Amino acid sequence: MLFARTPLSNRKKYSVAPPLTKSRKGLRVGRHAAWSPSPGLERITSRTITDPVKLRDELDQMFRRGYAVSDGERVPGMGTLAVPVVTHSGQIVAAIGNAFPTRMVFVDDREYHVKILKSGARSLVELIEGPTLPHRAG
DSSP: BBBBSSSSOOOOOSSOOOOOOOOHHHHHHHHBBOOOSSOOOOOOOOOOOOOOHHHEEEEEEEEHHHHHEEEEESTTTEEEEEEEEEEETEEEEEEEEEEEETSSOGGGGGHHHHHHHHHHHHHHHHHOOOOOOOOOOO
């Protein structure tokens, strides 16, 4: 689990939070998260990342993309995608994701699935906190 040194806030002057991948603070969290690997990371499959430097690189990529991907790293032939659930105040409170046989979801289709997951995350926040105020032009 990762913990940021400061709470994530990616809100602008409006009540609409931009996607984490577009946020300077969202990217900063990826570089400054207080994290260190456990000594001797266990290899579960041939795709498990056990090198601390490679794992840090993968975590940095995850923060830049705005979602997490696993491709057979824990269970051979199974993939997962996960997105953060971000409150109106910009705090990450949970994550939602899906697991699938890798032969059924192609790499080119991941963005489509991520859009669905992000929509679900926004809907979850609106169910809990209520809708955001509409963006006002001008």
